[in-house]
Amino acid sequence: MSVQIVIDKVLNAFQKISVQDFVEISNFNTKSGFYNLKEKSKIGKNGHFITSPEISSIFGKAILNQFLEKNKNISQVHLVELGPGNGYLTFDILEELLSQNIKILSLTLIEKSDFFKKKLEKFNYINNFQILSDIKEFQHKDDELVFIYSNEFFDTFGHKQFLLENNQFLEIVIRKKENSYCLSKIKSAESDFLKSEYNCSNFLDGDILEYSPLIDYFLKDLKNTIKKFYFTTNDYGYVQYPKKSTLRAIKNKKKISLFDEFESVDYSFSVDFKRLSNNFLPYKTDLISQSSFLKKYVPKYFANDTSHEIKLIKNILSGLEGHEMGNVFKNFTAYNI
Numbered sequence: 001m002s003v004q005i006v007i008d009k010v011l012n013a014f015q016k017i018s019v020q021d022f023v024e025i026s027n028f029n030t031k032s033g034f035y036n037l038k039e040k041s042k043i044g045k046n047g048h049f050i051t052s053p054e055i056s057s058i059f060g061k062a063i064l065n066q067f068l069e070k071n072k073n074i075s076q077v078h079l080v081e082l083g084p085g086n087g088y089l090t091f092d093i094l095e096e097l098l099s100q101n102i103k104i105l106s107l108t109l110i111e112k113s114d115f116f117k118k119k120l121e122k123f124n125y126i127n128n129f130q131i132l133s134d135i136k137e138f139q140h141k142d143d144e145l146v147f148i149y150s151n152e153f154f155d156t157f158g159h160k161q162f163l164l165e166n167n168q169f170l171e172i173v174i175r176k177k178e179n180s181y182c183l184s185k186i187k188s189a190e191s192d193f194l195k196s197e198y199n200c201s202n203f204l205d206g207d208i209l210e211y212s213p214l215i216d217y218f219l220k221d222l223k224n225t226i227k228k229f230y231f232t233t234n235d236y237g238y239v240q241y242p243k244k245s246t247l248r249a250i251k252n253k254k255k256i257s258l259f260d261e262f263e264s265v266d267y268s269f270s271v272d273f274k275r276l277s278n279n280f281l282p283y284k285t286d287l288i289s290q291s292s293f294l295k296k297y298v299p300k301y302f303a304n305d306t307s308h309e310i311k312l313i314k315n316i317l318s319g320l321e322g323h324e325m326g327n328v329f330k331n332f333t334a335y336n337i
């Protein structure tokens, strides 16, 4: 069943659908959702968009060097990647760990797309390898360190959108009128909760707040399941609320407008790093731009006069020469060790 048919069914039954559910169906519907569609290539040079680990293994080196700086003299570790996609980041991290004689106790990939799960079977040669859809299924001894890493994972989670009007947060929903789709606003039972969670005085009438209960639940499960962790993630996002919609729809490397098309469209939001950090309280967290992160953890690529190819890669990843990845993208870490 196509994405549009599923959405129309929900609209027929309930007359409205939240932005969060619209995005979750579009991205993850069993057969037709963007991440489950059978295509030759989804992410990468020939896909709909490209990500840092697909551009260069410099990225994986930086992630591992940061981990080793914070975890000196470790001899063994469990690896957990969230949303690995094609698995390039794990591939690069495995190579680096093996070259440093650090024992991999287990490798777990948390991936809910059936399309990518098939591709990830290539890691079957690793001892204690598993692909899970749900972090709650992960098992380990509580005193063993788990290195949890991801890239562009949280931006794919559906977010709810709210509009401030007369001191109330109204939820933005999607409706269908005379065969065309439109945005509408409704009273929300979550308004008081949002006012207490987000300082309402920061918002003016007409401002938009994006909130993802799905990310809150995911992180709660992660913290309940894994006792001793070092967590790092790179994504695009903010600390100051943008107060407008950050929802993006991408098809074949081009931004398209909401409702232009329904099939084979990747939807994503900017990540709220302030909330991510609050989710990890009382543990210590850090946030730096992807550009500073790369300069710090793979300095030799920035210090040397390098080949044209390396120069291009480093400019894209770090945001030099106007590429957006280095500045809009951030590196977030949290650890309880």
Ligand SMILES: C[S@@+](CC[C@H](N)C(=O)[O-])C[C@H]1O[C@@H](n2cnc3c(N)ncnc32)[C@H](O)[C@@H]1O
Residues within 6 Å of the ligand: 035, 043, 051, 052, 053, 054, 082, 083, 084, 085, 086, 087, 110, 111, 112, 113, 116, 133, 150, 151, 152, 153, 156, 157
């Ligand atoms: C934008 S892609 C990034 C893929 C890869 N990390 C990269 O950088 O190339 C997002 C990935 O996260 C996965 N994903 C999103 N939400 C998920 C969830 N709640 N549980 C497991 N996997 C999820 C998607 O299926 C997809 O593989």
